[in-house]
Amino acid sequence: MSIASVAINNRVVTLVLTVVMLIAGLYIFNGMSRLEDPEFTIKDALIITPYNGASALEVEQEVTELLEKTVQQLGELDKVTSKSERGLSTITVTIKEQYNKETLPQVWNKLRQKIDDVKYYLPPGAGPSLVIDDYGDVYSIFMVVSGDGYSFKELKTYVNDLQQQLLLVNGVGKITTFGEKSEAIYIEFNRSRMAQLGISPEIVAAQLNGKGLVVDAGRAHVGSSSIAVSTTGGFTKVSDFEKLLITHDTKQFYLSDIAKVSRGYVSPSTQLINFDGKAGIGLGISTVSGGNTVDMGEAVLAKLSELESQRPAGIEFGYVSLQSEGVKEAISGFTSSLAEAVIIVIVVLLFFMGLRSGLLIGFVLILTIAGSFIFLAPMGVALERISLGALIIALGMLVDNAIVVVDGILIRMQKGESAESAAPRVVNQSAWPLLGATLIAILAFAAIGTSNDATGEYCRSLFQVVMVSLLLSWVTAVTITPLLCVMYLKAPKSTDKTSPYQGTFYTKYRGLLASSIRHRYLSSASIIGIFALSLWGFSFVQQNFFPSSTRAQFMVDFWLPQGTHIEETQKHAESVENYLGNLANVEHVTTTIGEGALRFLLTYQPQQSNSSYAQFLVDVDDYTVIKTLIPKIEVELLQKYPDALVYASPFELGTGTAGKIQARISGPDTDVLRETSDKVLEVFSKESNTKGVRTDWRNKQLYIEAVLAEEQANINGINRGMVAEAIKESFEGVTTGVYRENDLLLPIIIRANENERSDITNIENVQIWSPNAQKMIPLRQVVQSFETKFEDGLILRRNRERTITIFADPVTGTASELLATLKPQVEAIKIPPGYTLEWGGEYEDSSKAEKGLASSIPIFILSMILITIVIFNSLKQTLVIWLCVPLALIGVTAGMLATNQPFGFMALLGFLSLIGMLIKNAIVLVDEINLEQSQGKSLINSILDSGVSRLRPVAMAALTTALGMIPLIFDAFFVSMAVTIISGLMFATALTMIVLPIVYALIFKAENP
Structure with a gap:
């Protein structure tokens, strides 16, 4: 049965x-869970290791090299990249593709263990290393809390309370803040006064620590009880610091006699955020693993509405990204497109198949x-x-x-x-x-x-x-x-039971098919000629990887020269922010200073900490205006800030990296690397269609080197570390303890007063304590000279090789077109022995993705061929079917050129799916030929009758598929795939219904009709 x-x-x-x-x-x-874009696992972790006082070169050689060598012992490692800068090593560990979100936690545990094992080999003063494995977490809600007239302390208090409330909301995974200003207790010494009194900062620091430390007073055994003992006398308020009695030799005086005590914000800040020109605190809220972004977003908004009565007047919320709303809108759009496609298909069925059959x-x-x-x-x-x-x-x-x-x-x-x-x-x-x-x-x-x-x-x-x-x-x-x-x-009402294929359309098709088979060699030559023409035409089709998003928001990256103080960057950023906010069609501007924002989209790649960097996230009323706004912004800002690098870009769909064109130069010597990269930079800059041309090493930075007078230093009992401490204490400040206030731990920072620390020309007069002389002396007595020099502020490496990456993006057209122009010019540059040139960016991403497909495509093509053989038990019939597959390229080339669509990764997937669709149609036709022959018909009549009888179902299948794709033509992500399938399927199906019978007649040597 x-x-x-x-x-x-x-x-x-x-x-x-x-x-x-x-x-x-x-x-x-x-x-079902709803998302705007599918998730993919970011297989990166960061290793952050401080090494205060060390130059970028010292950080690289003494910390980064050691940790990279340790990381390379991981069998799961794909690549390791690093950035060494003054006082800090940042290593990015990327794991191989086969590891997913279920197996990655085990890998990160192994990484932590290895980093922990090597900590004893770090140089003194370096560490501890921090492994950050949630670098890829996405904060589906990213908002900024601001308020006119509110201090950062007041904002922080409100944000902390809000954070506690929102953590209780169902579906909320983690809440992270951004742009907080931490408080500190500042003790600003008058070094001249200290010199007069003969007091060193170390004496004051020791007495501050003694009073501020929490010390275990032990327990007393009283009867049958063990009773804890505690002491009082610590700092309970800021004014207590001023009353601290300093004793030195036989002298006693209050701290207020030699220093000003104040409570303020830690300076300089490392990250700042503004929303529409108002400084605030960013709040990122992520969804629990496997949670529903829409449900979580709605629950958070409901909670905020519930807490509205508790929000102080003047406190405002600015939403940088609210994925729940975006997801609802996107899913609504996708669902509408699906419904439209279903309706289109059903209408086509009703038209061609009749009411009952169609329904x-x-x-x-x-x-x-x-x-x-x-x-x-x-x-x-x-x-x-x-x-x-x-x-x-x-x-x-x-x-x-x-x-x-x-x-x-x-x-x-x-x-x-x-x-x-x-x-x-x-x-x-x-x-x-x-x-x-x-x-x-x-x-x-x-x-x-x-x-x-x-x-x-x-x-x-x-x-x-x-x-x-x-x-x-x-x-x-x-x-x-x-x-x-x-x-x-x-059953049909007609009593004619002879043949249902007597209509004009079927008759004309049969005549065309018969004529084509009679002239099979001429027909075959014509098809081969058309196919060759399509191969030639395909060379004119643009290439890309993934398209830009239709998100009504874009980014403006703003770089000042490397080494710019964050306060200077902030001043320029606020001016740019004001300019952007006044542009037509701009609704909101979010500014991050010092680093990129929290990862609020999976495809967003935040810039790591850099004081010379600012980013503007610009919301517009319609995404279509982004194309005109971007060039306008770039031109006008570059005119206003000629020393800055300004680069604006829309968000991208799919995976990818920053900088669509990337050339990587690797080698041992930093000077040779810079010299070679400058040549590449020149090629990139001369091309009129490039923008955002830059290198990741950026410019060299100015620094001051204090050359120690060894003999005088030894006489005074002063060493390099003491000189560094005195200079840092004078200009930046040195943390000497903590002040406890409820659950807060505020650092106690000692530094010179404002007059002394604001004048770098006075560096030689900075007072330093001489242990041997037991008094303060000026630095000029132990420092031979202060020399101004330049150094590499950033040293980047890739797989333990120093590597400079030169970036560029196309002004118009696709990255592949620009690369085709730049590549021969760059590769003509003579690369010194021991140095290598590699291409990254979209070229590398696309190649990796295509390589991932290419490794398995042969297996699946072979499987498809084997299934075809199993179905028909015939090699000849399998050959007939597969010879028709290349015909798809004719329609694809015509469609791509006609619509000016690039052939990207999604178009490639469309082409692969097209192969399956064509083979499916061909199988239906060949199966019908077998059926006709089994009923005793001649080969040529079987071919002709099968073509006629299968014309409607094959054409219907192609038509429903093609017309059902129409809604995707209006989707930026799927448009190239839609064009590929529609044009390829319509052309190939029409040709298949002629060509397959011709090829069948040729291979099986059918007689002429």
């Missing part, structure tokens, strides 16, 4: 299961989509751009199987057979070829589903959705579809 017979004979069970599947699918759909197939389509959610949800597939787009892509294929079954039943009914008899026979005839064709269509997407890289992870739901929905479409085609045909299809 056939599958269809079982379904028909047990119609109550079949119908009940159908209703259950429909209702369950719709119910599960409503509860029947339309119902099966909706059932298949709903049923797919039942299986997708347990697989962890969320509703997002890729998964919903995949459903739209699959729509046409989802009705293919049902169309073949319904069309076959209709044809038999037109010949006088009953639906009850026709349904099982049609399913028996076509079920297994259709299953094979379905598996082939699925395998066309399998390469992306099995790719381990970030791009594969990003697009994985595409394969999962196609696999589940297509398999389910086959199941519904051989079960519920024949049952519904039996229940609702009516």
